[in-house]
Amino acid sequence: DGASYIAGTTDGALAGQALSGASDALLAKYDSNGSLQWVRLLGGTNAAEAKGACTDPFGGIYIAGKTDGIFDGHALLGSVQGFLAKYDAAGTLQWSRTMGGTISAEFRGCATDAVGHVYALGVARGTIRGYATVGFEDLLLAKYDRFGNEILAAHFGEVSRTMNPLAISFDGTNLQVAGSVNGSVAGQVFLGNLSDGLWQRYSPMGAVLATKLIGVAGGDTELYGAQSGTDANTYLAGTTTGNLDGELHSGNGVYDVFFTSYDSFGTRRFTKLIGGPSSVVALKGLALDSSDNACLAGLANGPINGVSPGGTASAFMISFSSAGSIRYTKFAQGDPAGASAFFGVAADAAGNCYGAGYVQGAELAGVPLAGLIDAVLVKYDANGDNK
Structure with missing residues (x-):
């Protein structure tokens, strides 16, 4: 409906x-x-x-x-x-x-x-x-x-x-789990400082089918989403503090967002890093639409991909194509007195992205606050226009 x-x-x-x-x-x-x-x-x-x-x-x-x-x-x-x-x-x-x-x-x-x-x-x-x-x-x-x-x-x-699972999805056959871990597991070598990204597949009866760690030497990496596309490829999204898969970190010493994809044989298709030289970026989720376009949601306190937030910290939505090209980068907060964040994300068959989270300090998209901190749901169409 x-x-x-x-x-x-x-x-x-x-x-x-x-x-x-x-x-x-x-x-x-x-x-x-x-x-x-x-x-x-x-x-x-x-x-x-x-x-x-x-x-x-x-x-x-x-x-x-x-x-x-x-x-x-x-x-x-x-x-x-x-x-x-x-x-x-x-x-x-x-x-x-x-x-x-x-x-x-x-x-x-x-x-x-x-x-x-x-x-x-x-x-x-x-x-x-x-x-x-x-x-x-x-x-x-x-x-x-x-x-x-x-x-x-x-x-x-x-x-x-310390296992830190953060997201789960069902790919039609098995379960995909994304998160992080503070050391080597399942024979996978740990690369990072405090955390590597954790990607696992489980059978419907809870058996571990595969485990992969994604990390950078001396840095910290976390995964916030793992989704299987209709093209049989797997799409992962997370944050990292260092260069990853040949992609250069923005150099701010904190987290950049990354989006990466693997084919059904486990071969990496691409990795993309997005951040800003003065931005603290936090990713909170990944969703795919029926064409395998990706929606990544979170919050940042500075520019991402050349786009600036309006508030002290603002919810963002970044969309990628299934080939890894950026479709749009959008911030939700327009008032410098306000702050907002997305903690959940979804996509529909029409290519719309939905971000769910909170807003405080000032109205968002013309909707006034009802309390100190309000829940918020924002819809973006395939062009990134707020609906």
């Missing part, structure tokens, strides 16, 4: 929805014209935060996150535990599930497959479902059917390693 969904957290009552705890998970639906359809809050005795959202082919909407209290009637296991909740298109809660252990666990994102299974990605410490984690923090992968029945809970880690 062309609807868009955003997920996050709020510390106040919103759109007629009462707050349950110190903060609640938030899910909102907008129609294709950007009109708000409904808002739902879900929480418990303390704080709850939705970290990601996904939809299934049957009209289900899922939010994944973490909580440090009793959540929707589920007892707390450990200091923090992950949660997954399902809503229908009308905003009716279908079910919620939590996953915790002896120390801590959280979910950071989710993905679904063609038959309605939902996969929640996160991290865990301690013993989860009877299995002890191996590293300081292990990658956690949980699978449920669309009725909320738990199918598996798997984890991946190595001694002394």
Whole structure:
């Protein structure tokens, strides 16, 4: 139906929805014209935060996150535990599930497959479902059917390693995971200082099929998205502090955004770096449209690709073609008194890019603030025009 969904957290009552705890998970639906359809809050005795959202082919909407209290009637296991909740298109809660252990666990994102299974990605410490984690923090992968029945809970880690998974997608056959790690894993040599980008493929039953590290000598690299295109190529996006694959860093000593692609044989097709000589850049997500054009979203406090932000820090959207050429670079914030950021991104079949995040300090695109920090959803067409 062309609807868009955003997920996050709020510390106040919103759109007629009462707050349950110190903060609640938030899910909102907008129609294709950007009109708000409904808002739902879900929480418990303390704080709850939705970290990601996904939809299934049957009209289900899922939010994944973490909580440090009793959540929707589920007892707390450990200091923090992950949660997954399902809503229908009308905003009716279908079910919620939590996953915790002896120390801590959280979910950071989710993905679904063609038959309605939902996969929640996160991290865990301690013993989860009877299995002890191996590293300081292990990658956690949980699978449920669309009725909320738990199918598996798997984890991946190595001694002394901190796994930092940040994004998950389903490529039609297997799962793609993107993030970072602080050392060598699965026989892959670590190149960086504090982190290398982590790219993994998992089977639907949680088996590790492939692991690759992407890094620069003495620098730090993270991946924020891994997506398979209709062309059978894989597209990755992240940030790095150094030269990568022959592409020169902007030289500011902090992060540049990079966009890279590999074919089905694992051969790199291209790598592109974007930054600014005085800019601090943070990437937060990657999405592909049906033509494999890429949408990269995040925030920056200075120029990117020759385009300047209007605010002290501004949400940005960068679009690439499937061949790696830049289609456009756009900043959302136009008021120097304001600040904004995108923390989520999506794309549709028409080539539109959607950025979801927050705005504070000043209105954005003519829409006045309602609170101290407001949630925001911005749509860009194939030309980069704000719709």
